[in-house]
Amino acid sequence: MGTFIQLVVDGLAMGSVYAALALAIVIVNQSTGLINFAQGGMAVLSGYIAYTFLGWGIPLILAIILAMAVSFVLGAVIERFLIRRFEGGDPDTTVVVTVGLLTLITGVAGWLWSYNNLQFPSLFPADSFPLLGAAVSWRSLGTFLTIAAIMVLLQVLFLKTKVGLALRAVADNPRSSSFSGLPVGRLLMVGWGLAAALGAVAGALVAPRLTLTPGMLDSALVYALAAVILGGASSPIGVVVAAWLIGVLENLGAVYVPFIGHDLKIAVPFILLFIVLLVRPQGLFGRKTVVRV
Template structure:
């Protein structure tokens, strides 16, 4: 059971990373990005292309992260900026369109064949207190923990991070205080797509690289974002871990047929008791 829990935490951490990027752009711009998983897929294909070109692994990772950042900023500048402040439905349809475009783009460039991307971590099993953990799972958990700590420090202790939080809370007041909110929007989308690129690098060795590799994970990522609270970034990570662990335990001890359904049942049960999500705050408005 402990091994299944650790494996579930690793898988849930990836779901949480994808959810984290979704929550970040939603808080910053009020837009639900349904193409976030496909951005991770494109980053994984870019990493595969760089890998087969013979570049060392550190260069592959660095260039993939830069690709993710550039992709996010380009999307925000030329597409998303026109939908900020508009109706949620119109922006949702826009990102659904991007979802389809990115999938077809991947098929056009790389085809429908499955490609292999080696793991960034050794696959040899590691014995931790009698629990056998794969190097891949342990590496995923460590990367997610480090990334969460870096983001916490960025938002808590840097002027840019504080400015981004102010923009997320009240863009009008932030603009009046002299914060360049358009640059903040671009930065939020850039950071979210760097997170997507990291998620793509982590999940590719588990699922291989193909044009639909992130569609299943995206479903769970949205569930994690809703479970943790759509406005809470720590909640996104917590929701991902809960969904990953419940899915793994269900597949091991109940039935593989219920493996995908039980996490959503858990999500619904928690939301009935706490509709705003686990870590989101209630917002009261006077009308």
């Protein structure tokens, strides 16, 4: 029983890492209707920005807040001067642009800060406490609670605030939103800026666990995209629950299913994804899209 609980706790902690990136992807999708494949690279860049502030003697909390502010501006600038040139066109072109942006950001980060593993301090202590036979680290608990709080805040933003409703309206129909008087351009910049700021939080949460490197979120991005599809790109709660589910099932499958083991555990979320999409193509918490013809 203790082993089972330990696997669940560790899965929730790792799932929270996937959820941090997945939430940033949801913000871009809710504000522009696009899937940003460069989100992992933007989060890593934010981590390096925070690391630079730490090198200047700035306290950790303030360094992360400043990194969030810088990332917000960078995200808005990227949307304004790069992504906007392709919005409204062929979606496949935009996908290629975001993949290229991921490669560019990773290369720039490696060029500026090197490809060496850098130690990034954690917001939470590394000590553990016992829970029903399992050892739960304060770092894992803090990451879990942080992601849960962000999930709730984003759900409130998109469903209860004028800014969130405006972002969703722009994503659904930019032309009608413009005719209604909404500042479409500024809202698109805000959406990308918010996603980049959330990426800074993701980078700060992940870097202490994996060490800071340009490619530290490459594999996590794959899981995050799976969580977005599984949970539904329109639901912050859905993608977080899906990310936690992926993390837990991945751990349980590696230990309790002999033919999977640790070598094939990466296949677990995609098997789950395949099964769910056969039943609910919009994801577990996603909304069905009705198209009038």
